[in-house]
Amino acid sequence: MSYDDVKTSGKPIPKGLQECIPDYRDIHEVDVPNYTDEQHGTWAxxxxxxxxxxxxxxxSEFLEGLNAIEFPRDRIPKLRDISDSIEKHTGWTLMRVDGLVPDKEFFTLLAEKIFPSTDFIRERSEIGYTPSPDMFHDLLGHVPLLINPRFTAFFEKFGKAGVEAFRRGHPGIKMLPRLYWYTVEFGLIKNPEGLRIYGSGIVSSPNEVLYSLSDEPKKIPFTVEEIIQKPYDIWKMQTELFVIDSFEQLEGDFEAWCVKEKLL
Ligand SMILES: [Fe+2]
Structure with a gap:
């Protein structure tokens, strides 16, 4: 059987996923877990x-997204409902995954405008910190910017560049995860009102929010060339954070680097 014959909720599987992620399932076909009252309470x-x-x-871009999505405050949302909300704004959707996705698959999903999200919630004892990203991180951390067309324009290009890096064995395979870490997960941005956070690793953690804007971590103006050479440590608070002027700068500088490296 060819994958062209397989339909999910009436939609064909995106072409780019057919080889890389053959077990892709449309979010509407995935069962919603039966969360306990305690788990709903953890979300609240x-x-x-x-x-x-x-x-x-x-x-401001993140907060606008947060308002538009209107996450329930007292219960865990269904991934399919959040996915439908995102799709109305930018055409992006969610895919349910068990946990961290290997880089090649991750890039492929982003190139197809699909963001992978878990559907499990951390233990109550891990409210302040969880070693493996849970659905609170994936949803509250990432989703608000998925309805911002300027951010998603960058994110889609990021995925496509990653797919091309894997296809050619380009060193971008190692460099792009660093760029992701210092922007999507731990990025800061200059808003007209002052320095603000957009990185999902920061916005989904109370401790990181306060720490990142304190004098403690060094703030460095964003450049692709510097970030792609800089390793990161997932187990420590970040000592250096990169600051973009705007999402236009993020997209424009990234695209220019990709063109130079023939990744786009
Ligand atoms: Fe994340």
Whole structure:
């Protein structure tokens, strides 16, 4: 049987996924877990904690996305509902995954405008910190910017560049995860009101929100060339953070680097 024959919820599997992620399933075909009251309570507590610290610290683009998505405050949302909300704005959708996705598959999903999200919530004892990203990180951290067309324009190019890097065995295979770390996960941005956060690793953690805008981590103007040479440590608070002027700069500088490297 060819994958062209397989339909999911009436939609064909995106062409780019057919070889790389043959077990791709449309989000509407995935069963929703039966969460316990305690798990819904964990989500509510995380939402309450973050809603106290994000105003005036997260960037305006993120906060606009957060308002538009209207995450439930007292219960865990269904991935399919969040996916439908995103799709109305930018055409991006979610795919349910068990956990971290290997880089090649991750790039392929992004190139197809699909963001992978887990559907499990951290233990109550891990409210402040969880070693493996859970659905609170994936949804609250990443989704608000997935409805911002300027950010998604960058994100789609990032995925396509990664696919091309793997196809050619280009060193971008090692460089692009660094760029992802210092922008998508831990990036800061200059808003007209001042320095703000857009990195999902920061916005989904109360401790990181306060720490990132303190004097402690060094703030460095964003350049692709510097970031792609800089390794990162996932187990420590970040000592250096990169600051973009705008999402236009992020997209424009990244595209220029990709063109130079023949990745786009
Ligand atoms: Fe993340």
């Amino acid at each position: 507590l995380l939402m309450e904690n973050q809603s106290k610290v994000l105003p005036n610290r997260a960037c």
